């Protein structure tokens with residue numbers, strides 16, 4: 129039995145944080161699909177052709193510690209605009225979504241392209257200023273010497289590229305529930321998302337002992 133949760137939204141909106149917490153709450157597996165594009169972007173920076181990088185991608189390339197940098201994020205959003213790259217990453221994401229026991233996928237096109245039949249679709253948003261502040265704090269804590277202005281510029285540039293591309297642009301699916309976390313802390317945002325999932329999960333679905 130599969131149950132798929134699609135969580136999309138713009139850069140640093142909190143969708144990864146929410147997705148991990150939702151997966152933990154229901155005992156589901158989680159896939160951060162942004163890491164796939166970041167891994168391809170990382171290889172582009174190393175001089176590899178994006179399509180070749182996408183076609184030869186392996187899970188050991190999904191090492192967050194080297195992929196969570198502003199430079200890789202920018203490269204990721206550039207390779208993500210190449211339709212052939214997106215096509216090369218499609219089957220892996222769809223197979224993950226179908227796994228037994230439940231799956232949470234977060235990204236930009238999960239509810240619209242990867243899993244249009246997902247059982248729950250959330251579109252997580254927050255103002256660009258708040259998103260930049262959160263990401264700036266995270267990057268500074270990880271030792272990156274970036275200013276808030278640079279992070280805000282990066283967030284805006286990525287939003288524009290992700291929303292403006294022809295193939296699988298960032299947009300909410302028609303049946304997605306929008307979750308605006310601008311004025312929510314992590315606990316509130318997670319509680320809201322968990323409640324939305326709980327309301328749609330079949331009564332017979334096995335709940336983890338921790339619930």
Ligand SMILES: Nc1ncnc2c1ncn2[C@@H]1O[C@H](COP(=O)(O)OP(=O)(O)OP(=O)(O)O)[C@@H](O)[C@H]1O
Nearest residue numbers: 139140141142143144145262266309312313314317
């Ligand atoms: N509601 C919130 N309140 C305060 N901080 C938050 C909230 N949600 C997430 N954060 C923090 O904001 C940062 C970005 O969150 P997260 O990585 O989940 O966003 P994302 O949408 O997955 O980003 P990206 O698409 O760039 O990977 C993290 O440092 C996270 O801890």
Ligand SMILES: Nc1ccn([C@@H]2O[C@H](COP(=O)(O)O)[C@@H](O)[C@H]2O)c(=O)n1
Nearest residue numbers: 161162163165204205208235236237286
């Ligand atoms: N389903 C997705 C996921 C990501 N992207 C692109 O990758 C970039 C990095 O993603 P993060 O979630 O790690 O920030 C993002 O800016 C998108 O360009 C995508 O296109 N589709």
